[in-house]
Amino acid sequence: MERRDFVANLGITLALACTAGLAACGGGGGGYNNSNPTPPAGGGTAKLSINLNNELTAVGDAKIGGGVILIRTGSGNTAADFAALSSTCTHQGCTVSTYNKTTGLIECNAPCGHGSRYATSGAVNTGPAASPLTPYTVTISGNILTVS
Numbered sequence: 388m389e390r391r392d393f394v395a396n397l398g399i400t401l402a403l404a405c406t407a408g409l410a411a412c413g414g415g416g417g418g419y420n421n422s423n424p425t426p427p428a429g430g431g432t433a434k435l436s437i438n439l440n441n442e443l444t445a446v447g448d449a450k451i452g453g454g455v456i457l458i459r460t461g462s463g464n465t466a467a468d469f470a471a472l473s474s475t476c477t478h479q480g481c482t483v484s485t486y487n488k489t490t491g492l493i494e495c496n497a498p499c500g501h502g503s504r505y506a507t508s509g510a511v512n513t514g515p516a517a518s519p520l521t522p523y524t525v526t527i528s529g530n531i532l533t534v535s
C-alpha cells in the first residue's frame with residue numbers, strides 16, 4: 388500500500404469511528420447528555436433547566452424531569468413565581484404524576500402512586516404520604532431558569 392493510500396484509509400477509518408460515537412472524538416466532557424446545558428448560578432448541579440421564553444409560560448404550567456416537579460405559580464419571571472420540589476413521592480418513592488391546575492395540588496396517581504396529594508409548598512394535603520416533598524432552589528439568569 389502506498390503511503391498516500393494508507394493516510395487516506397486512516398482518515399476514513401477515523402471518520403467512521405467518530406461517527407460511531409467514540410468518546411475520544413467528542414472533545415472531552417464525557418458523553419452526550421445535553422439535557423441541562425446551562426450551569427446553575429449557585430455552582431451546584433442543575434437538576435432541571437428551562438427557557439422562560441417558551442416553557443411554563445402560563446400560571447399552572449408544570450414540568451416533571453430530572454427528579455424535579457417545577458410549577459409556575461405566578462405570572463412574573465422571578466424565582467418567587469415558581470415552585471420547585473422533588474418529584475419523588477415520600478410515600479413509596481414513585482415519581483409524582485402531575486400538577487392539577489384545578490385543585491392546585493401535585494398528584495401521585497396510579498399505576499405507581501397511591502393517591503397522595505401535595506401543595507405547591509411541598510406540604511402533604513392528602514396521604515398516604517406523611518412527609519412533604521423536598522424543596523429545591525430556583526435561580527433565574529436572563530431567560531434561563533435553573534433548579535438546583
Ligand code: FES
Nearest residue numbers: 476478479495501
Ligand atoms: S408512592 Fe406516591 S402515593 Fe404511594
